[in-house]
Amino acid sequence: MGNAPSNHITLWQLTPPSGDAGRRFSLSSDYMVLEHNVVDGRRVVKINDKEMHNSRKAMDNGSEHLIQHNGSTYTVKITATLVSFRYECLLNNKKLISHLERPSAVQEDLVFKVTEVEVDTTMGVLDSPTNKSGGSHFNGGATKAGEKVAVYTVEVHSKSSGCIVGQSKHRFSEFQTLYKTVRSMWGSSHLAKSIPPPPEKQMKIATNHFSEEFVERRREGLNEFMNRLGNFPGILSVPGIQEFLGTHSV
The missing domain is CATH 2.40.128.180 (Lipocalin)
Structure with a gap:
């Protein structure tokens, strides 16, 4: 031996x-x-x-x-x-x-992006814009009829094909829930501290959350968050992540 x-x-x-x-x-x-x-x-x-x-x-x-x-x-x-x-x-x-330990070959082929943001008045939404059946892992909570919301478009791009292989729309609170879910998966491991956080939540009383400047700055922050999250090994094994990304079959 x-x-x-x-x-x-x-x-x-x-x-x-x-x-x-x-x-x-x-x-x-x-x-x-x-x-x-x-x-x-x-x-x-x-x-x-x-x-x-x-x-x-x-x-x-x-x-x-x-x-x-x-x-x-x-x-x-x-x-x-x-x-x-x-x-x-x-x-x-x-x-x-x-x-x-590295991301899988499938994961390394993907790029997560936040490409657009829309500000609209709801008719009363009880769930994620991508899942109104109540089954979302990352439910952003209910909204009242007539309430303004900012909805961000998440796209998943394949480097090898150049195609968009997933697309979904989410409110800011759902990105925060995603972050908490990912952190909880790695428990007390040092990896939990390495997971990039989304932009910090800001009080509406001090900031206009629907100004063009604010939503674009937040979109840029969310884009960086998702891009870095896509490089984190094992991210595709997070429960509900395929649903969040709109990929389902990757």
């Missing part, structure tokens, strides 16, 4: 960050599995299904674990980056493999 070549790792298995992420290493005739739950900070290391390490880190900014097996010392490292984690396995201080 101590002289095992660096290419003896044959499988690197990833699962969505919304649940347990298992990384499997082949150790000659043995195998090691690292399970890292980025939501609650639990990390488990097993060799041949035997548990070698089990711990939880409430404020998850990474960790390092020494695993003794058949006279060899394996080091399993979880390193926090700005928006993800890097996973490494070393054998007697020799790096066997290193993997940086």
Whole structure:
């Protein structure tokens, strides 16, 4: 085991960050599995299904674990980056493999944009403009008949095809709900703090929320928020995100 070549790792298995992420290493005739739950900070290391390490880190900014097996010392490292984690396995201080969690190929092909804003007077809306059936994860709440609302258009563009693959309309409050939902998915992980926030809410008593200057400035802020959110690994696994984006089948 101590002289095992660096290419003896044959499988690197990833699962969505919304649940347990298992990384499997082949150790000659043995195998090691690292399970890292980025939501609650639990990390488990097993060799041949035997548990070698089990711990939880409430404020998850990474960790390092020494695993003794058949006279060899394996080091399993979880390193926090700005928006993800890097996973490494070393054998007697020799790096066997290193993997940086990245967005999926599907996600990397997409760009989220907020392209337009409309200010209109409602007839009384009980739900999101994109989902009036009451089933939206990001319901902006009810509006009264005759109340002014600003509605922002979200578009999802495919880099490879140049086409718009999703479109939806949302009020500002729904972007705030989306942000809270995404943050809650990563729990106490350092990733929660890395999620870009939408523009801050401003009091209507001090600001005209329907002036051309204000809604355009807010649209620009929401566009930056959605663009950065689109680069966050695992964003497409957030419950209701396809509905919010108007993609459904991406």
